[in-house]
Amino acid sequence: MRVTKLVLRNWRNYQEATISLGAGPQLFLGRNGQGKTNIIEAIGYFNSLSSHRVASDGPLMRVGDTNTVVRMRVLSGTREVSLELEFNQGRPKRAQINGNRVQPRELTRWFTSVLFAPEDLAIVKGDPATRRAFLDEAIVTRVPAFAATLRDYAQVVKQRSALLKNARANSYGSLSGSNLAMLDVWDEQLTDFGTRIMAERRRLISDLMPYLRDSYQNLVNNDHRPELMLAETGSLLQPGFTPETFVAGESDTNFDHLSNVSRETLMKDFTEALKQRRSEEFDRGMTLVGSHRDELFIGLNSLPVKGYASHGESWSMALALKLAFANLVRDESTTGDPVLILDDVFAELDGERRSRLLAAVGDYEQIIVTAAVAADVPNNQHWNTTEISHGRVVSPENSGEEGEL
Ligand SMILES: Nc1ncnc2c1ncn2[C@@H]1O[C@H](COP(=O)(O)OP(=O)(O)O)[C@@H](O)[C@H]1O
Ligand SMILES: [Mg+2]
Incomplete structure (x- = not known):
């Protein structure tokens, strides 16, 4: 178009x-x-x-x-x-x-449309929120209706965190019966919207990977291997995932496999993760499980780009990510190029x-x-x-x- x-x-x-x-x-x-x-x-x-x-x-x-x-x-x-x-x-x-x-x-x-701007360097060099925003914006470009799910999710996190914060302020770690019932409602919605977002991000990364290898190769002309990896707070598939385990290459980077995990399994794992971190959530008065706390790791030759790659490599990776996404959208489109x-x-x-x-x-x-x-x-x-x-x-x-x- x-x-x-x-x-x-x-x-x-x-x-x-x-x-x-x-x-x-x-x-x-x-x-x-x-x-x-x-x-x-x-x-x-x-x-x-x-x-x-x-x-x-x-x-x-x-x-x-x-x-x-x-x-x-x-x-x-x-x-x-x-x-x-x-x-x-x-x-x-x-x-x-x-x-x-x-x-x-x-x-x-x-x-x-797909926008490239100097600020894109922050996708690889900036904080985790920038990488989450990259994923979520890409998802909305791909599936416009998903914007509503992201909005609903953000609202649930806000309300649920306010409830936890209140509980901490009032009487440490305890909630009245009606507030506990309220927390149950928020938990259910957090799990519902949160796992939808997880599934959509997994699908995006799985679909993006082959395009990323191509676009990085086209921009840089060497055999560096770009990698993407999600560290999910609501998943039990990759427990304790950290940049160090990424370096050691021990993580499950097979997104074809990850994107085929059923919603039921995602919900079960998410619910379990919530249970495990409940007391910590009361301690800190905030929602610690969910896609707003997940991290996207971007790697090159089994090293994280952030903190390891040169300025030029970081730029190439940022451009390659955008280009990969544009090419994916182009291939999926029924209305012509973005x-x-x-x-x-x-x-x-x-x-x-x-x-x-x-x-x-x-x-x-x-x-x-x-x-x-x-x-x-x-x-x-x-x-x-x-x-x-x-x-x-x-x-x-x-x-x-x-x-x-
Ligand atoms: N709401 C606004 N009303 C009037 N002028 C604005 C408004 N927002 C930005 N500008 C002006 O637009 C200019 C920046 O335009 P921009 O498109 O960012 O420039 P560039 O050509 O460098 O990309 C600045 O002079 C700024 O003051
Ligand atoms: Mg300008």
Whole structure:
């Protein structure tokens, strides 16, 4: 699929802009702070119904304005749809598809993109929460409806932890009858949603692995072996899993096997893990079992990338993970390639990595790249270039002010 047109009204630093996009490599060029990332942020919003930069919608609305509209035209095969989002201060956002009002969540079914950004380095170098977010965002791109399960799960963890914290504050380690009954309810929901997330993450990693081996090889051209491994608090399959056992190669990295474990087994193990850690949970006043405490280990040649790999290797692994995911989505898609978005990524790479990355994504239906200067992107490609300055399209000039789709 590809984006053919984008209209921004009071989005970030854009008062009014209409941008036409073609097939193949698209380049947004402009000095820092002009509004390049703001454009790709708008496009990416239709994939996940969230910004990759901020958790709330407030900052997306142009300062001083109370009504923001983003319209995007998407071509999938021969079918073209018009997607629209409208933000009004103090009210829930609204959405339209081809002029018909829909639930905003519906939009994500009509557009798929995968974003590469300098922040992706944190997937391999950052804290466990960043890796969990990578998995969960990937799952939502793959299965848009799963966003509801993730939201429900987060809510249960919050409520259950509040109950445990209360119990600790009131009378150490004990709950009244009604609160105990409440804890049972939360346990049941935690187990239900938590094992759904575990199963979906296992399936993702199992499916991703062959793509990761390929994409890492394509980007780096050596025989390093990338590995992924989940340490799950709610699983008894890998008890006591730590980075050290990963180093020793003792862990079960066979995700084909792990992803075939039944829901019943997952639930049984999860319930047992909860039981085992109950008193610790009371001690600490928090939920210690579940996907919000699980960790994804990323390894190279039987060593964890974090703490061992060089800066260049870490970058290659981060890009390889994103590329692997894009290729997986592409193969699973019934609506064409996902749109690949590369925000300021080329500037981070040396010449050889730039060429390798571009070669690896060059046959995607559309790639959208931002750069501060043209020299940052390989010049062996024809780029359809749009120049951005101060929240305006300055070239090509025909991308004028008319905002109709
Ligand atoms: N809600 C907003 N209203 C007005 N201006 C904004 C808003 N959010 C960000 N900006 C401005 O947008 C600019 C940054 O745009 P960005 O797309 O990140 O730049 P770059 O071209 O470097 O990617 C900054 O000047 C910032 O002040
Ligand atoms: Mg930027």
